[in-house]
Structure formats: structure tokens, C-alpha cells
Amino acid sequence: MLKVSARKKLRDFSIDVDICIASHVAVMLGPSGHGKTMVLNMIAGITRPDDGKISVGNTLLFDSSKGINVGMEKRNIGFVFQDYALFPHFSVFENVAYGLKARGLPAAEIQLRVMRELERLAIANLQNEMPARLSAGQRQRVALARALVIDPCLLLMDEPLSALDMQLRSRVRSELKELLRQLEIPTIIVTHDVLDAIGLGGTVMVLEHGRIAQQGSYEDLLAAPASRFVAEFVESNAYTGNVKSIDEHGDAILTLENGLEISAILEESYSDTILIVIHPWDVTLQKTAEGAVRNMLKGKVLSISPLRDRVRVTVDSGIRITAEITRPSLEKLRLKEGDEVYAGFKTMSVRVFPLENRKLWRGT
């Protein structure tokens, strides 16, 4: 159980986070420059928080009120750096053995534990290689082995997948997910890529300007994003707008920020600015304007990107709207970038949230 409550003033904003993680994986998601790495550094003891309290299980690592600040060499934390920071002058075996040697363990035990770890990560055959001769994927495994061999009470990973190319990435991601599932120690993975958050599972914490804007499963975040920032970051379609008119059945016309009007069914009316969310899988694409759906936006295909077994197509129709469709339907449409297309969605698919009071919502 990791408990973090930490504040630190930075030049442009301040970090103020409360995190509580049992023995599972939490993905800290956010764009670069929003303090993700700083939060990780504070937990690891690399950076000292201005005030707060950090504990793992019953061990207090930092407590500003009691003046406790355990040095990073005594925290027993597994840390995987963004580009792995392998010791260039040590072989793979020596890199992994380093933490055990520092603990003064007997050579026989070191040999045993290092080999067990290398075998678990399927890199035992690389034990005598130097880091410079390894591929990015192999380096990542060595870094992971080096962090895990010390039996850490906590695993922190800073953008562990960003050094890998796209193809390798999804494979390593699912391997990492499987490995972490077996570990059962609190783990925080920092990433700016929503695909990592989806692929690694677990809790997602969205960090916005040093604060956790929302916390929950990826599905939770999609279903009810706490702010436009969260909605856009989890790659849902999010817009701000106003209710233009609403009748007694709840049939409403909404005006989006750029003046575009869409139909929706609301349970109540809102007088202030609202957050409008349309999930990508509720959006259909077609080549003609025919069909039963009330909302039909004509636009041009901006980008097509695969997402797991499906495909996301972003359309520019005055506003940007992303549709998540199956591969067969994409093949049937024969879409490519620049093509004209109609994006349709039902009135029932338009989700509306009041903007201002949700923005302050914070995860527990």
C-alpha cells in the first residue's frame, strides 16, 4: 500500500497530489510538463517535496511534519528510467547484480537471484552482453530486471515504453502488463500515451498541472470525464457549448463552441456552459448523408490510426470528431486521409455534464 500526499512549488505551477495505491498498477497519464516525472522523483526520494507524507506499507519514507526523509539509497524502490540508465561499463549480469552487491549478499545468492530474474524476463542469454550492444526492447528488460531483482517494495517506471518503436511497443506493453499482474507490488507507470493507459490496465490517474484531475479505470474516465482536459486526454470527443433550446420531452439543440448545432436528449436544462462528450464508438462513418441518425456532420478525414483491434478515424467537420470503427467497416468504406465522409451519431449518444463544478472533482 503506497500512500502519497505531497506538495512542491515549481516555477510555473505547483504539484499537489494525493495518491493511494494498493498492490496494483496505476498509470499516471498526462502531457509532458505537467509534473509526472516530478511526482515519481518525489516518491523515489530524488526530489524532496516541500511538505507532505509518503509511506509504503508501515514504512514512512517522508514526513515533513516529523522531519523524516529517508535517503533514496535506503528506500528499496525499483525505478525504471525513461531511457533505462543502464550502467554502460557493466555487462547485463553486472547491471542486474549491482543492487544485490550493494546489499552485501553472498556471491552464490547473487548469482542465483540474478539468473532467476534474467530467466523470468527471458534475457538469460544476454547476460554477458554490454548495454551498448542491446536493442531498446532488450535494454528495457534489463532495466526492469535490475529494478525487480532487489525485491522492491514499490515499482516506479518513467515512460518505460517511449524509447521503443511503435511495433515493439504494443508487444512489450502486453508483456509488461502480464509481468506486473504477477508482481503484486504497488506500481506507478508514468506515460503521456493514452494507449499505454489502456493497454496496461489498472487505475488511471490523469495529471493536469501538478494535480490529479481524475482517477479511475480508463472506462470510468471515458464514461464520465471530470473535465474537458481529461476527456480529450483519454481521446474521447469533448466540446464545450450551451443549451440553445429544449422542449418538454428533453429534445434539445446544443450550440458548440464554434457555433455548430447538434441535437441531444437531456434530462434537465443547463443555463451555464456545459461539457459535451461523444464517445468515439458511438460515432458512425458513411459516404452519404442518408440514415436515421439526427446528427450528421460532413467533413474530411484527418487521420486514421489503429487502436487494438479497431481503428480510430478523426474527421474535421468544423469541429474535430473521432470515430472508432472496426477494421472491416473501414475496409468497406475505403477511407483514406483527405476523403470526404459523414460522421453520424444518435441524440442518445450525446452526453452532457455541467462544466464548472466537475472541474474541481478529485480522485480519492
Add this chain to the structure above:
Amino acid sequence: MSQLKNVPAVDNGERQPESWARERPAIASYLFKGGAGLIAVVTVLFLVIPLAWLCLWPTADDLIVATLSPMLWDAMKISFITSTLSTFLVIGFGGVLAFMLARFQFRGKMIVDTLVDLPMVLPPMVTGLALLMLFGRNGPIGGWLSAHGLALPFTVAAVVLAQVFVSLPFFIRAARAGFESVDRRLETASLLLGASKARTFIQITVPLVWPTLLAGAILAWARCLGEFGATIVFAGNFQGVTQTMPLAIFEALQVNLNVAIALSIVLLLVSFCLVMLLKFVIGRAVVTHA
């Protein structure tokens, strides 16, 4: 999958340059390369010819006579012992200062930085004079030492002090650059793995800067071997006591030109070997860091 990839259109509109446009840069390029090559050759010859001429000057007999002279052997022995000792002192003291300059911010760092480089631009005679005034019998420290029966000037200790003074900046500059170039995250990684600060320094920092430290040490050693001005003022020129190779050459020059030349050739060879060693060490450093 094939539809997902946006295949960029192949650009076949690669324009062929007009004939005049193709040839003119070629001529200019030949002229430029030719000119640069000529200047390079002249520069190398300027450095090599005087030394080569020096080596060709003495007859074999002259060299044998010079090689057998006790003056040469005394000077070589003293040069070797003092410069080696000085180099170790420079590594010890200069290493700590270099580390501090590389890693810590403190008030007056700029000034310290400038002061450290000063011996490089100062005429060595001035260095010798300054040391003499401080450590000499009438100087504040020398006076105190002589009251306790110790004297520094005109001893082998003075030779070492003079050499340390002039060669310190060479080592500090190299070592500082080395400590600055170490990836700090590697040290952080070591600490996070549970290694103490001392262990991290010995196992991670030093091995990573080792080639740079060695290169700096060789430079400092070479500077010690060639040191003349500060030594002759502060330590004097006594054969078998303070007479290093450069000083022996200076003395021989006033008595026997052939011995002076023979001594010079020996110093030249040692220096050449040192510089070669330096290149080798730096070359290895580049390879291991790549």
C-alpha cells in the same frame, strides 16, 4: 492494414542541375581542398622539420658520449621522480577541486575558475618568483619553516611544488569536463539500487570519467616533464638535486652543444611517447562512451 498506411507519393520531379551549376562548385571545391591541403602540409612541416633537423644533427659518437654522461642520467632520474610525484599530487588535490567545480554551485565560482586557469597563461618565471617570495627564507611561510630548520627553495621539494603549480590547471580542466559529462541519472540509478554515495562514486562515477582523468593526468605529467622557468627560479639548477631534464639541457647548452642536443632528443622521444599514449587513451574513451 494496407489502407491504414498513408503511402507518400513518390517524387520523380528531382531536378537535374544545369551544367554550369554542376561544374562551378566542383572547381571551387578542388581549389578549396587544394589550398587547405597546402596549408596543412606547411603547418606539419613547420612542426616537424626543426625537430627532425635536431635529431639528425649529432653524430652517433656524440650521442653515445652524451648518453654515458652522469648529467643525463641524474637529470632523467630527477625528472622522472619529481614529475611522477607531482602528477599524483595534482590528481589528489586537483581531482577534489575539479569535482567541486563540476558539481557544486557556490559563490565566487567564476573567480575560482579563473584563478585555476591562471598558471596556464602566467610566464613560469613569474610563478617561480612568486613561490620563492612566499617560501623563501624571507617569505611568511619560508620564514616560519626556516625557524623550524626546514628550507624549501633549492631542494627537490621546490621542484615538485613548481611542477604542481604549473600543471594543476591541465588536470583540473580535463577532470572537470569529465565529471560534468557523467550522466547524473546513472548515479541516481546506483543510489536507488541501494548503493551508498561512496560506492556510487567508486563504482559508477570514477569508471565513467576514468579515461578523461587519465588523459588529464598524462597532460599534467607532460607539463611537469617540460617545466623549466618556475623550477630554475624557485629550485635552482643543481645537478643530482634539482636539475631536471630541461634544466640540464639549459646548462649543457652553455658548455657542450652536442650534449644539449642529445638530452633534447631524449626529452623529445619521451614527450612523443606521452602524447601518443594520450591519443590512445582519448581514443579509447571515445569508443567506450559511444
